[in-house]
Amino acid sequence: MKSPLTGNEASLHHELITLTYRKEKFELFWHYYLCKDSGEKFTTLELEDLNISQVHNQYREKYRIPFPEEIREIRQMYDVSANKMSEILGLGTNAYRLYESGEIPSVSNGRLILSVKDPAAFIRQVQASSHILSEKEANKLVMKAEAIIAENAKRMWDLLFLDQIFENQAP
Incomplete structure (x- = not known):
């Protein structure tokens, strides 16, 4: 140099x-x-x-504030725009987009974002946001989260089944 x-x-x-x-x-x-x-x-x-x-x-x-990639993945899990996710979580209009771009959320906003990684928590946030979402939007988001819950439960049963098969095999 x-x-x-x-x-x-x-x-x-x-x-x-x-x-x-x-x-x-x-x-x-x-x-x-x-x-x-x-x-x-x-x-x-x-x-x-x-x-x-x-x-x-x-x-x-x-x-334990999520990194931009994780923030983006959480939003994409529910197939929702960054602006809509900001509204659902009660953040500023562009906050979620800024967090995805690298802006560091406050500890409380970071924890809020992490909490909706759990589809049941996301459903509660959608329900709490019913005043800003149309009924159609809210239903679509709840159905997406419920599908994720069902898929996670199916995977859990598959893992338990595999565990039982391999655990009960003779050495």
């Missing part, structure tokens, strides 16, 4: 530092370039993204 300060060579380094994010301290390996001529440290946009994503990932893991 060429140093933007001198135009000469710079080498990649990292050091353990502590950053504060949402009033909490997190340790991370801060990556930076060191200009060989001036001794100055500098970063690139890519390194800054890497550095801050370490903090964001630690925060998500600590509070």
Whole structure:
């Protein structure tokens, strides 16, 4: 890498530092370039993204806030748009879309999103949102969640059946 300060060579380094994010301290390996001529440290946009994503990932893991992929999968499970999911959960109009794009939800919003991974909890949210959903929309969403519950129950019986077959075989 060429140093933007001198135009000469710079080498990649990292050091353990502590950053504060949402009033909490997190340790991370801060990556930076060191200009060989001036001794100055500098970063690139890519390194800054890497550095801050370490903090964001630690925060998500600590509070079990779902990652964007999981947030998207939960919504897709019910075949509903991001805006509609925001309405059902009582979030801001674009909140769910922003969370799918990488914005970090609050701990309470993250837990709410995780809760509807359970189809029965999703049904309760749909029922609580009956004032903003048409009867047809609500019925479609409830039927989708009930189909997921039925499929999960079928898989459970299949697993139990396989367990019984293999557990009762002679060695």
